[in-house]
Structures are given as C-alpha cells and as structure tokens.
Amino acid sequence: MQMQKNPKRRGLLLVISSPSGVGKTSIVKQLMSLDSELTMSVSATTRPKREGEVDGKDYHFMDEATFQARLQEGAFIEHAKVYGNYYGTPRQFVFDQLDQGLDVVFDIDWQGTQQLAQVARQDLVSIFVLPPSLDELEKRLRGRGLDTQEVIEKRLAQTASELSHWAEYDYVVINDNLEKTVLRVQNILNSERLKRIRQTDLTDFVRGLASQC
Numbered sequence: 034m035q036m037q038k039n040p041k042r043r044g045l046l047l048v049i050s051s052p053s054g055v056g057k058t059s060i061v062k063q064l065m066s067l068d069s070e071l072t073m074s075v076s077a078t079t080r081p082k083r084e085g086e087v088d089g090k091d092y093h094f095m096d097e098a099t100f101q102a103r104l105q106e107g108a109f110i111e112h113a114k115v116y117g118n119y120y121g122t123p124r125q126f127v128f129d130q131l132d133q134g135l136d137v138v139f140d141i142d143w144q145g146t147q148q149l150a151q152v153a154r155q156d157l158v159s160i161f162v163l164p165p166s167l168d169e170l171e172k173r174l175r176g177r178g179l180d181t182q183e184v185i186e187k188r189l190a191q192t193a194s195e196l197s198h199w200a201e202y203d204y205v206v207i208n209d210n211l212e213k214t215v216l217r218v219q220n221i222l223n224s225e226r227l228k229r230i231r232q233t234d235l236t237d238f239v240r241g242l243a244s245q246c
C-alpha cells in the first residue's frame with residue numbers, strides 16, 4: 034500500500050484581544066515558543082517605544098505622518114486608534130505568511146478584529162481574554178512598570194469599554210493562570226486547525242485512499 038502524504042491545511046488568523054494588562058503579551062509569547070506553525074503579525078504604531086522594545090520585533094515604530102502615508106497607500110489590512118495612538122496591521126506580511134502555510138497570531142483590539150472579520154471571516158479565529166478580577170488587572174498594569182501613571186490611568190479608564198466587546202469573540206478565556214490559559218488557547222488552535230474547511234487537500238486525500246480500497 035502506498036503512503037499518503039498528510040493533507041495540507043489552509044492557514045488561519047488567530048486574534049487575541051483583551052483590555053490592557055490582562056497578560057496577552059505573555060500568553061502570545063509562550064504560545065509562539067511552543068508552536069512552530071505560528072507566526073506573529075508585527076503591527077505598525079505611533080506609540081512611543083517602551084524600554085526594552087525592539088523596532089521591527091515588537092512593533093514597527095513610526096511617526097504619525099508616516100503612518101498616515103502608509104494608510105493611504107493601503108498598506109494596512111486593519112487599523113485603529115487605541116488609547117490615543119494609531120496601530121495598524123501590515124497587509125503584505127499577513128498574506129505572505131498564509132501563502133507559506135503558516136497561521137498568523139494578532140494582538141489587536143476589538144476594532145481591528147471587526148475589520149479582519151469583514152475581510153476574512155472564514156479564516157478568523159478570535160479569542161477574548163478576561164482578567165480574573167479588576168483588582169488583579171489594576172495590580173498587573175501598575176506592577177509591570179512599563180507605562181507612566183498618566184498612561185495607566187488612561188488605560189484603566191477604558192477597561193469597561195474594552196470589556197464590553199467580549200461577546201463579539203468566538204472564544205472567551207479567563208487568564209487566572211498563565212500556563213492554563215496558554216493550554217486553553219492551544220486547545221482552541223489545534224481544534225480549529227482540524228476543521229474540515231481548513232483541510233483544503235482533504236478531498237484529494239480521501240479520493241487517494243478510496244482508490245486503493
């Protein structure tokens with residue numbers, strides 16, 4: 034009997050959103066280190082670089098004029114103003130990765146998620162991450178020491194409005210423990226990869242099997 038190669042799969046867009054301080058960056062970092070078929074979408078932003086952030090790795094940092102010029106050129110698949118700064122997802126990168134059979138992870142807000150849903154609903158898998166409590170969220174935001182007091186207050190003030198979008202997502206996960214949360218996200222990802230519509234070579238594969246019966 035001839036061996037069949039594994040059926041190929043259509044790449045998916047995995048969006049992870051949450052209010053600021055819920056731990057999304059840590060979740061995504063862990064997830065990326067555990068899964069070689071995932072690649073991260075690096076957004077463009079007009080936000081000032083934080084200490085330790087690397088241009089081109091954490092974000093493509095740019096001034097507002099450059100951002101607006103890129104936007105006019107149609108370089109972003111989605112964009113939004115979040116906490117007073119502009120953010121956008123480079124279009125070309127996403128399509129290049131999907132072409133290579135990779136899944137792309139996006140750390141973007143609800144506005145960007147809605148825009149991605151308009152252009153690629155079938156390929157989109159969206160997860161909203163909730164904090165275990167508001168006290169915990171505030172502790173994390175203040176404790177990470179990344180932002181000024183003013184920025185932290187601004188982000189906290191928007192928490193309720195960010196939280197209100199939870200029901201627009203396919204999945205909701207409470208980040209009460211990082212390892213457990215990453216495991217839950219991996220479970221979602223692995224199940225979504227097995228969806229019949231994503232296994233694009235399945236028809237030929239089954240035909241091949243049937244022909245050998």
Ligand code: 5GP
Pocket residue numbers: 050051052053076077080111112113115116120121122140141142143144145146
């Ligand atoms: P931060 O400034 O803390 O890195 O990100 C602030 C917020 O902007 C987060 O909620 C993050 O998910 C969101 N964000 C980051 N990049 C993008 C993007 O390209 N598009 C949209 N819509 N939101 C983004």
